[in-house]
Each structure stands twice: as structure tokens, then as C-alpha cells.
Amino acid sequence: MRLTVIGTGYLGATHAAAMAELGFQVLGVDVDPTKIERLQQGDLPFHEPGLPDLLRKHTSSGRLRFTTSFEEAGAFGDVHFIAVGTPQRSGEHGADMTYVDAAVTELARAIRKDSLIVGKSTVPVGTARRLQALVAEEAAPGLSVDLAWNPEFLREGYAVEDTLHPDRLVVGVDSFKAESVLREVYAYALDRGTPFISTDFETSELVKVAANAFLATKISFINAFSEVTEVVGGDIRTLADAIGYDARIGRRFLNAGVGFGGGCLPKDIRALQARVSELGLDRTMSFLNEIDEVNLRRRDRTVYLVEEMFGSLDNVRVAVLGTAFKPNSDDVRDSPALDIAARLFSAGAEVAVYDPEANQNSAKRFPRLTYCSSLVEAVTEAEVVLVLTEWDEFKRLTPESISDLVSGKRIIDGRNILSADRWQDAGWMFRGLGRRVEVEAPILSA
Numbered sequence: 001m002r003l004t005v006i007g008t009g010y011l012g013a014t015h016a017a018a019m020a021e022l023g024f025q026v027l028g029v030d031v032d033p034t035k036i037e038r039l040q041q042g043d044l045p046f047h048e049p050g051l052p053d054l055l056r057k058h059t060s061s062g063r064l065r066f067t068t069s070f071e072e073a074g075a076f077g078d079v080h081f082i083a084v085g086t087p088q089r090s091g092e093h094g095a096d097m098t099y100v101d102a103a104v105t106e107l108a109r110a111i112r113k114d115s116l117i118v119g120k121s122t123v124p125v126g127t128a129r130r131l132q133a134l135v136a137e138e139a140a141p142g143l144s145v146d147l148a149w150n151p152e153f154l155r156e157g158y159a160v161e162d163t164l165h166p167d168r169l170v171v172g173v174d175s176f177k178a179e180s181v182l183r184e185v186y187a188y189a190l191d192r193g194t195p196f197i198s199t200d201f202e203t204s205e206l207v208k209v210a211a212n213a214f215l216a217t218k219i220s221f222i223n224a225f226s227e228v229t230e231v232v233g234g235d236i237r238t239l240a241d242a243i244g245y246d247a248r249i250g251r252r253f254l255n256a257g258v259g260f261g262g263g264c265l266p267k268d269i270r271a272l273q274a275r276v277s278e279l280g281l282d283r284t285m286s287f288l289n290e291i292d293e294v295n296l297r298r299r300d301r302t303v304y305l306v307e308e309m310f311g312s313l314d315n316v317r318v319a320v321l322g323t324a325f326k327p328n329s330d331d332v333r334d335s336p337a338l339d340i341a342a343r344l345f346s347a348g349a350e351v352a353v354y355d356p357e358a359n360q361n362s363a364k365r366f367p368r369l370t371y372c373s374s375l376v377e378a379v380t381e382a383e384v385v386l387v388l389t390e391w392d393e394f395k396r397l398t399p400e401s402i403s404d405l406v407s408g409k410r411i412i413d414g415r416n417i418l419s420a421d422r423w424q425d426a427g428w429m430f431r432g433l434g435r436r437v438e439v440e441a442p443i444l445s446a
């Protein structure tokens with residue numbers, strides 16, 4: 001069985017390399033020739049732990065190739081995975097389906113043998129059924145071209161592990177044949193006992209957005225309690241630990257801080273609301289609006305904590321540690337950390353930024369921040385240090401290591417990873433999101 005993967009971003013490149021690892025002949029397809037050129041050389045254009053090795057291994061073994069040609073893909077593949085992006089539409093909440101529609105149309109026209117198209121992108125419910133009709137229209141007469149939906153749950157930073165060892169496989173199918181092809185593709189996981197959920201198109205599409213909406217809700221739930229502990233006193237981490245011991249709740253995704261970002265959670269909860277409204281269910285997902293708002297308020301709060309320290313942000317030297325939306329990633333899409341850095345800059349601060357992997361992507365979005373090549377460089381002469389992404393390097397940060405470098409001993413822990421006592425004992429003013437609020441008066445700038 002030969003596979004193609006259309007779209008070679010975080011999802012597609014990982015899926016392509018993982019499928020090659022499992023022994024399939026794989027052709028990766030993208031409309032961006034520069035990206036394809038790099039991938040063909042075994043050079044991954046983004047940061048994802050473990051993926052560069054897998055990519056090089058299989059571009060060398062010959063099991064994994066890349067092309068920009070849909071003609072080549074259509075002649076090559078028995079199974080075609082669609083892994084292109086569905087970003088938020090500009091100025092709206094709904095998902096932009098341009099890339100999915102274009103990929104499926106071009107592919108269907110280029111297909112030269114009986115085959116199965118498998119959508120992996122996150123899409124509004126109803127998309128698979130619409131695309132099934134589109135494929136029937138566009139594919140050459142006489143060919144049997146089937147469609148299935150197979151949402152992907154991989155997390156950036158763990159993409160290889162999640163793809164090779166998924167915790168469940170969900171397939172939306174409309175024929176026994178499609179299901180049996182997918183069982184063959186995923187035989188390795190099925191042999192290991194991975195739950196395989198075969199369902200209709202609509203359920204499979206909804207599973208994905210339901211999972212992400214639930215995760216977003218969990219994060220905003222604990223962040224809403226942060227707002228309370230900040231006012232009444234209390235410690236959000238202890239609260240999360242305590243409720244997390246209840247197995248019905250669970251501790252994961254209860255880390256309070258600057259909130260969720262990335263290419264999935266924020267846009268998926270917005271697209272879900274938009275889709276459900278289109279279906280006439282205006283109120284059904286309106287709680288997601290609150291989830292979004294709680295999330296965005298964490299960014300306001302972080303900016304406020306700095307304002308509270310200085311009164312005015314004019315020319316205040318701020319060090320921002322971390323701009324990626326989460327550690328082990330160079331992704332800055334909808335990153336709370338980068339948003340906060342940019343807002344501090346807009347309010348007049350001088351912002352020195354350091355992220356172990358995301359400086360380059362951040363600079364493309366906000367070229368006017370000062371990008372530093374090390375933590376030491378970023379904090380030197382800073383009047384306040386903000387830790388906004390929980391990279392291991394920042395978790396290990398100690399007051400002793402930077403006290404002599406900064407010009408003001410003030411730190412804001414946006415991810416609840418530092419010990420307040422330790423920093424305060426070393427003479428630092430410490431602020432955390434959801435942590436006990438200090439009673440001392442704000443320090444006004446001279």
C-alpha cells in the first residue's frame with residue numbers, strides 16, 4: 001500500500017515520516033516548493049523533537065519522498081491523507097476551508113487509480129459529507145475514490161510519539177471498504193490494542209473539536225479560579241493538585257498561567273461556535289465564548305502586573321523568557337507569551353526576548369522586539385523578568401543565577417513553575433498568576 005500526505009506542516013510532516021517508519025512507501029505533497037526542497041534534503045523547517053531523525057532516516061532509506069506535484073501523488077497513492085491547515089478566517093470565527101477544498105479538488109482530479117482519501121485536518125462538522133460529493137464530481141469516471149475522516153490528536157512537542165503510539169484511533173467512514181483499508185494502514189496500532197473507533201463522518205469530525213473544547217475548558221476553568229485566588233489569597237497550584245486527585249477530574253490540563261494558545265485550541269473553539277451557530281444552535285456553545293474570554297483575560301492580567309509595578313511602562317526594560325505557545329515547540333501561533341511581549345512593547349516598554357527555539361518565528365511577527373540569543377543576554381539590565389513559556393531551562397532558573405545581572409529584582413511567573421519563597425527570600429519582588437497577591441505598595445518608577 002502506498003500513501004501520500006498532502007500538507008507538510010506539523011501534522012503532515014510528522015504523519016508522513018511516521019508512516020514511513022512503519023514500513024509504507026510515502027509521498028509528501030505541499031504547494032510550497034521551498035518547504036518541499038528542504039524536506040527532501042531531510043531538513044525539517046520547524047522544531048519538533050525526534051522528527052528530524054525520523055525524516056532523515058526515511059529520506060535516506062528512500063521510503064519517504066516529497067513533491068509539489070498532485071499528478072505524481074494521484075498516480076502514486078492508494079491512500080491519500082489530507083493534512084492541510086484550517087486556520088481561523090480573517091476577521092471571523094469560522095475556519096478557513098480554502099486549503100482543504102483546494103487540496104481535495106486538485107487531488108481528486110489527479111487520481112489515476114481506485115483509492116481512499118482520508119481527511120486528518122480539523123474541520124467544521126458536515127465537511128466530510130460535502131467533500132464526498134465533491135470527490136464524486138471531480139474524480140475521473142470509472143474510478144472508485146472513497147473518502148474517510150480520521151482526526152488527529154497529536155500534541156506539538158510530542159508529535160512523533162503521539163503519531164506512532166496514539167491513545168485512540170477514530171475513523172469516520174461511509175463504507176466497509178474504507179474501514180478495512182484504514183484497519184490495514186493502522187494494523188501496527190491495532191495489534192498493540194489501541195482502541196479503534198469506527199463511526200460516521202459527523203461523529204468523527206465532532207470528536208476532534210469536542211476533545212479540544214474540553215481541554216480548553218479545563219484550562220480556563222482553573223484560570224477562572226486564578227482570578228479568585230488572586231483576590232482572596234490562596235495558591236492555584238495547591239487548588240489544582242487537590243481537585244486533581246479526584247480521578248473524575250484529573251490533574252492534567254489544570255496548569256494555571258497565561259493561558260492556552262497555539263494553532264489548535266483557540267481557533268477550534270471559535271470555529272466550533274461559528275459552525276454550531278450556522279446550524280441554528282446559537283446558545284449551545286456560547287459557554288466557549290466565556291472560555292475564550294477567561295483565557296484572554298490572563299494576558300491582560302499579566303500586562304497589568306507589570307503596569308502595577310511601574311505605573312507607566314515607558315522605557316521600562318522588560319525581559320520576556322519564552323515566546324512559544326508552549327515548550328518544546330517553535331510555534332508562536334496565537335501564543336499568549338508573544339502577545340504579552342508585543343503588548344508590553346506597544347505600551348512603551350523596551351522588551352528583550354529570549355526563547356530557545358521560537359525567536360525566529362517571533363521576529364517574523366514582531367520584528368521590533370529585541371531578540372536575544374541567551375537567557376543571560378535577555379535579563380541583563382532588566383527591571384522586570386517575565387517567564388511566559390515553561391521551557392526546562394526556565395524551570396531551573398534561580399535568583400542566584402541572575403540577581404547580579406538585572407537592574408531591578410522583580411519577576412513574574414506566568415506559568416507557575418518557580419518557587420515564590422525562594423525568590424522572595426533572595427530579595428525579589430515575586431508575582432505569579434493565581435498566586436497569593438502581595439500586599440506591599442506598587443513601586444512607582446522614578
Ligand code: UDX
Nearest residue numbers: 152153154155156253254255259260261262264325326
Ligand atoms: C492540542 C491538543 O492537545 C491536541 O490533542 C490537538 O491535536 C491539537 O491541539 P497542542 O496545540 O499541541 O495540542 O498543545 P497542548 O499541549 O494541548 O497545549 C495547548 C495550550 O494550552 C498551550 O498554550 C499550553 O501552554 C496550554 N496549557 C496546557 C495550559 O495553559 N495549561 C495546561 O494545563 C495545559
